[in-house]
Amino acid sequence: MRQHLVPGELVCAQHFDWTDTAIPEPGDGEILVRTLCLSAGPAQRGYLTVGGKGKSGFLPGVSLGDVMRGRGVGVVERSRHPDFAAGDIFVGMLGWQDYSIQRPRADDFVFSGKKVLDPARPLTTELGIVGNAGVTAWFGLFDVARLRAGETVLISAAAGGVGSVAGQIARIRGATRVVGIAGTADKCRWLTDVLGFDAAINYRGDDVDARLRELFPRGVDIFFDNVGGQILDQGLMHLAPGARVVICGWISTDYSAAQLSGPANYRQLLYKRASMQGFVVFDYWSRYPEAERELKAWYRGGRLQNCEQVLDGLEQMPLALQNLFTGANRGIMNCRVAPDP
Numbered sequence: 001m002r003q004h005l006v007p008g009e010l011v012c013a014q015h016f017d018w019t020d021t022a023i024p025e026p027g028d029g030e031i032l033v034r035t036l037c038l039s040a041g042p043a044q045r046g047y048l049t050v051g052g053k054g055k056s057g058f059l060p061g062v063s064l065g066d067v068m069r070g071r072g073v074g075v076v077e078r079s080r081h082p083d084f085a086a087g088d089i090f091v092g093m094l095g096w097q098d099y100s101i102q103r104p105r106a107d108d109f110v111f112s113g114k115k116v117l118d119p120a121r122p123l124t125t126e127l128g129i130v131g132n133a134g135v136t137a138w139f140g141l142f143d144v145a146r147l148r149a150g151e152t153v154l155i156s157a158a159a160g161g162v163g164s165v166a167g168q169i170a171r172i173r174g175a176t177r178v179v180g181i182a183g184t185a186d187k188c189r190w191l192t193d194v195l196g197f198d199a200a201i202n203y204r205g206d207d208v209d210a211r212l213r214e215l216f217p218r219g220v221d222i223f224f225d226n227v228g229g230q231i232l233d234q235g236l237m238h239l240a241p242g243a244r245v246v247i248c249g250w251i252s253t254d255y256s257a258a259q260l261s262g263p264a265n266y267r268q269l270l271y272k273r274a275s276m277q278g279f280v281v282f283d284y285w286s287r288y289p290e291a292e293r294e295l296k297a298w299y300r301g302g303r304l305q306n307c308e309q310v311l312d313g314l315e316q317m318p319l320a321l322q323n324l325f326t327g328a329n330r331g332i333m334n335c336r337v338a339p340d341p
Contacts, residue, residue, distance in 0.1 A: 001062050002209045005048045007061055011322045015048060016068065016096075018315065021226065023047070023099050024079045029086065030103050033074040035094050036340060037310075039127040040320040040333040041161075044070060068096040069316070073116070073126045075341050087341070089116040091126055096317050098337065107222050112285050112308045118183060120296055123340045128308045128332035129165060130277065130295040135265040137166035137224075138291035141173070144279045149174030152216055154235060157226035159187035162248055164307040166224050167197050168281045172303055175222075176290040179215050182207070183327050190330060203231060212238040219272070236265040239272045247278035248325075251324070307331035 002017045026032045040300060047062045047069050062069055072094035084090070092113025094100045104113050106341045120130045128134065140162070141147045150165050153170040155162045158180025170178045180191045180200045188200035197210055201211045212220070212234065219240025227230050228250030238246070269276055284291075298304035311320050323329040 001048065001064055001066060001068055003064070004061070007049075009044060010325060011048065011318050013315070015317060019124060026078055026101055027188070028102050029081050031076050031081050031084045032078040033094060033102050034077050034108045034316075035072050035074045035100065035337045037074075037097055037127060037337055038070050038072040038094065038314070038317060038320075038335045039132065040317065040324055040335065041071070042133075042140045042249060044068075044321055044322055045325065052284060067100075068317070069093060070096050071127065071132065071208070072337070073123050073131075074100075084115060088143075089119045089123065089126070090114070091116055091131065096267075096314065098314065100109065112282070113285070114288075118296065120299060121340070124308055124334045124336065125299065125306055127334055128161065129304060129306050130292055130299055132281060133161040133164045133332045134169075134295045134304075135238070135284070135288055135291040136162045137169055138295060139281060139287075140224060140246045140248055140279060141166060141169055143221070143260050144246045144277050145224065146223055147173060147222060150176050151221035151260065152179075152218075152240070153224065154178040154179050154181070154212070154216070154220045154238075155224045155226070156231045157249070157251060158182050158191055158197065159330050160251075161329075163224070163226050164191070164195060164331045165304070168195055168304055168307075169298075170222075171196050172298060177215065179225075185328060195307060199255050206236050208336065209237065209278045215238075222246065224248060233263045233265045236263060236268045239274045240306050241274075243272055243274040245269070245274060245276035247276060261288045268322055300303050308334050311335045 003015050073091050076088040087226045153175045155167050159182040167178050177198050180197045182188050188202050191197040191200040220238050220242050223235045223245045226249040317335050320333050320335045
């Protein structure tokens with residue numbers, strides 16, 4: 001990385017240097033992984049902030065001169081680890097680079113890596129619909145929200161990576177009404193016409209409160225929130241008795257330079273006997289197979305649409321990350337580095 005971000009600044013190519021070095025050799029207990037695809041996630045922006053202190057709450061920022069942090073899927077080229085062989089598919093913290101040395105760790109939180117035993121195709125899906133995005137949506141809906149058939153579901157940032165999967169899962173599992181909130185008319189049409197949402201609200205063009213009253217006359221049973229800020233506040237005003245609010249992210253406010261305040265309508269949690277809970281998907285690392293089995297069955301059976309957007313080339317990673325904060329992305333944002341083997 002060449003330079004840190006200042007508050008309010010967008011990620012772009014000028015923040016990075018592109019360098020060439022010799023491909024390293026793995027030592028004992030290590031594997032050499034060739035990167036096939038990298039994913040872009042909002043937390044990555046926090047790694048780039050001024051002073052190297054990220055706001056993600058999980059990890060410190062990336063130091064100047066270091067490889068940018070990022071999860072990816074790759075293929076093992078050479079192995080000196082007893083559990084891995086050349087040709088194995090590996091998912092882990094590969095970084096923004098063509099090759100990386102990995103020392104597989106089973107329980108090291110964000111740095112956990114694993115062999116993919118039953119890879120979905122294309123392999124980009126291992127970072128998206130059946131990977132982190134899908135798994136986040138799955139545990140958020142079932143472990144945190146405790147979704148039951150017959151309930152209503154509201155999803156903010158519904159045209160983003162996690163939201164686009166969460167809406168599909170809720171429909172598959174019997175939600176009676178699934179509504180997404182997005183930022184353009186095109187994204188709203190995509191949610192309803194392609195992904196099967198019952199309705200979508202354009203927060204830039206619609207009266208959000210009026211639309212929520214219209215679409216949820218008895219209130220929202222599950223509010224899966226990915227953005228925070230005003231949208232969270234508006235959603236809290238439309239909860240059903242016993243509602244569950246899932247805090248998955250706060251992309252609308254996390255990196256704002258302005259002074260932020262908490263939700264003003266939190267008292268609705270008391271009035272409606274509702275609950276609000278945040279969660280971190282890596283806490284479920286040991287249980288990923290539970291979600292992955294069902295997600296892959298739905299995907300291979302045609303019930304779950306692959307809602308990813310893939311840019312081509314490692315040099316496109318700054319743009320892929322930038323797109324998450326400008327609204328230019330639709331669905332899961334991935335970047336293809338090399339062809340699938």
